Amino acid sequence: MHVEVTHPCVQHKLALIRDEETGHKKFRELATEITMFVCYEALKGVQLKEVQVQTPVGPASCRKIASDLVVIPILRAGVGMMDGILDLIPTARVGFVGLYRDEETKIPVEYYQKLPVESENALYIVVDPMLATGGSMVATLDMLKQKGVDNIVVVCIVAAPEGLQAVEQAHPDVSVYTAAVDSHLNDHKYIVPGLGDAGDRLFGTR
Ligand code: PRP
Ligand code: URA
Numbered sequence: 001m002h003v004e005v006t007h008p009c010v011q012h013k014l015a016l017i018r019d020e021e022t023g024h025k026k027f028r029e030l031a032t033e034i035t036m037f038v039c040y041e042a043l044k045g046v047q048l049k050e051v052q053v054q055t056p057v058g059p060a061s062c063r064k065i066a067s068d069l070v071v072i073p074i075l076r077a078g079v080g081m082m083d084g085i086l087d088l089i090p091t092a093r094v095g096f097v098g099l100y101r102d103e104e105t106k107i108p109v110e111y112y113q114k115l116p117v118e119s120e121n122a123l124y125i126v127v128d129p130m131l132a133t134g135g136s137m138v139a140t141l142d143m144l145k146q147k148g149v150d151n152i153v154v155v156c157i158v159a160a161p162e163g164l165q166a167v168e169q170a171h172p173d174v175s176v177y178t179a180a181v182d183s184h185l186n187d188h189k190y191i192v193p194g195l196g197d198a199g200d201r202l203f204g205t206r
Contacts, residue, residue: 002164002176003041010037010179017157018195024204028080031129031202034157034179035084039125042153042177043089046123065089067123067151070116074099074128074140080202081127081155092125097143099136106189108136115147124152129198131159131176132191134166141171157198158182160191 016022017030049066052059071085072078075098086092098112124144131137137154144152152174154167159178162185167176182191190196200206 001172002159002168002178002181004181005038005041005177005179007037010034013037014157014179018193020196022201024201027201031080031157031198032084032087035081035127035155036088038157038177038179039085039088039127039155042125042155042175047121066121068093068119068121070095070122070124072097072115072124072126072140072144074126074136075112076100077130077199077202078126078128080198081129081157085125085127085155097126097140099139101132101136101189106133106135108139110139110143113143115144118148122149122151124149125155126152127155129157129195129202130191131156131163131167131178132185133160133189134163134170137163138166138170141167141174145171153177158191158194160185160194 013030013034047066048063051062051064053062069089069092071092072095073082075096093116095115099108099110102109126140154174154176156178158180160182164176182194184192186192
């Protein structure tokens with residue numbers, strides 16, 4: 001299942017972040033802002049618990065988030081979504097998965113992994129701005145499931161239909177939340193129209 005967040009504020013920011021004239025400072029700010037909106041949607045179904053709070057006027061029955069939230073950015077571009085998620089859920093724990101796509105084969109190569117200790121009531125939010133072939137995301141979800149993690153959502157900024165289909169096929173229980181579903185992948189497996197190379201645009205490396 002996937003959800004495209006079509007809110008006008010998100011669409012406006014997408015127009016800005018896609019623009020090739022947008023430099024890395026602005027690109028980072030927009031990635032943070034778009035991530036907040038998409039993550040907000042992704043957390044709609046999160047578990048709540050009843051709490052009592054004393055206001056200056058009297059007792060109030062309120063609800064707080066019950067799940068232990070764990071954010072997993074896929075290095076390197078996923079780091080560009082961290083600020084947006086942590087602004088929304090500052091108490092989230094963070095684990096890292098390092099993957100890059102081999103330039104020739106486009107197959108993901110894992111180079112780093114550091115996950116927080118597991119808890120019983122955790123929701124894992126895997127973040128990566130680009131879901132292209134889906135290879136990097138499926139590899140990350142495979143790894144998390146092998147470790148016993150079973151409650152996962154994905155948050156991205158731009159997804160290709162090919163990537164959505166790959167995740168849906170390999171992990172039908174994982175919902176993907178994205179700001180855009182684009183047209184297709186080009187011969188270099190880049191998303192069209194996409195954003196270009198998200199890591200390079202975030203960090204100014206090319
Ligand atoms: C990009 C992106 C995803 C991956 C998507 O990372 O951030 O992780 O490609 O492609 P896929 O769906 O076909 O696997 P990249 O490999 O460029 O590494 P980087 O984040 O270090 O720049
Ligand atoms: N990685 C990117 O950064 N952009 C794409 O379009 C595909 C993979």
